[in-house]
Amino acid sequence: QVQLVESGGGLVKPGGSLRLSCAASGFTFSDYYMTWVRQAPGKGLEWVSSISSSGETIYFADSVQGRFTISRDNGKKSLYLQMNSLRVEDTAVYYCAREGGSYSFDSWGQGILVSVSS
């Protein structure tokens, strides 16, 4: 059974940093592209970043470009999102998702809350 579990969220001050992790199980992690998606309070879903199965190809949304870094450790079956220079508007529930081979996200984690506030 495919399972994605996010961790590392919490409360951080503006300008601070946080690292999210997503632990994968139930599938061959190294075969799949992975993605981070977020939902700010009262807002819709927003694509944040995606990474290829090897980790060689990475894309970011304009809103986080230069501040966030995505990475993965295929040996540990884990996906990461390093978030630096956090802003109040980065407050959101962050989801990790698996790209299921049809340019769609067939499995999602339950999400982790990141709050940026002074």
Add this chain to the structure above:
Amino acid sequence: QSALTQPASVSGSPGQSITIACTGVGSDSDVGGYNYVSWYQHHPGKAPKLMIFEVNNRPSGVPHRFSGSNSGNTASLTISGLQAEDEADYYCISKRSTTTLAYVFGSGTKVTVL
């Protein structure tokens, strides 16, 4: 990265059919040019669920009352025979092009079952 446009809300009575449109607004015609549109159902507090991929394909376990289509610059999700449990937020997503990992989300539609 412009969002794809969806109606803010759509409602219907049990048993009725509703359709949610997803229109590309960017200059690179996110929706119409490529067959990589997917749809997601999102109940608040839960993980989003894939309902349709590649415009009109249903994953295993998704009821047949959910269907998708694409015409010109607009993708659509139709729910036929609306049921109470279909009340949720729905999002379309499109890959920006075949040469990028970047995606663009729709603005989201709240479906209410009257």
